[in-house]
């Protein structure tokens with residue numbers, strides 16, 4: 638079984654065979670800016686379960702001040718991956734879940750970094766909400 642995804646222009650395509658269990662909706666300001674959206678949803682994937690199918694040469698990287706690296710398509714700007722030192726040590730990469738073209742039968746498990754959630758979005762899906770990362774204090778439900 639393989640799940641395929643692509644950027645907006647379609648030049649970059651990728652495939653994942655298996656997802657790791659934790660998938661959070663991230664409300665941090667960097668995810669908001671990078672996606673141009675209220676929050677991001679990245680899925681953790683082992684590197685051995687991920688591959689680029691086409692357009693890898695079009696990938697552009699942005700390294701933020703906290704050394705996390707985000708990759709996007711230099712042609713259409715779609716944000717595709719996220720990588721921190723945690724991911725590097727864990728041999729994983731985080732893939733933007735909304736870029737998949739195939740239906741994926743998995744569910745995000747939490748909202749994280751809700752301290753910086755936009756005020757115009759109401760959360761009512763019943764998932765746990767963490768003010769920062771998962772092991773931090775749970776915010777108001």
Ligand SMILES: [Zn+2]
Pocket residue numbers: 644645646647648649710711712713714715
């Ligand atoms: Zn593209």
Ligand SMILES: [Zn+2]
Pocket residue numbers: 663664665666667668669677750
């Ligand atoms: Zn984030």
